[in-house]
Amino acid sequence: MPYRFVESPNKTETSGRTFDVVVMHTMEIAERPDAAMICARWFATSVSKVSAHYCVDAQTVVQCVREKDVAWHARGGNTHSIGVELAGFARQTTHAWEDAYSTGVLGHASVLVANVCRRRRIPIRWLSADDLPAGRRGITGHAQVSEAFGKSDHWDPGPGFPVESFLDRVRQAGRARSRT
16 A cells, blocks of 8 residues: 655665564654654654654554665664554553544554555564564564663553554454455
């Protein structure tokens, strides 16, 4: 599925790599219609020294790094992962993830992540910090990568992130795609 592409220079180009994990992040950007583009434009600057493969807000998805290349989004876990930035904050409560805007973000993200998992044969399951160095495959948060590898103190997408309902949405999106 083609998305608008705003290329980030902050990446490691490869001729191909294996994919084991989708890492979920929060942008730390307010709920606004252009959050994905704001994040993508930040990633497009060499000053930022960071990137992710995708930025998602309630209305759109923007790609910043080709999947074959390594985005700089979760130190210690970049090499075999796809990074997905969600509009919002790590401090959001579970209730805050249920508002109309965040529901839109999770809807777009679930379709994107279902697509990535299908194409890359990544299981739709949440990984703990212990699962990552053990080489398990699935979906996780930046917080789990930070805990597993000790290379950052990031705690997104936050303790209020609705892990189980998000995984259910990803599974539903995957089933809907397979019926078409």
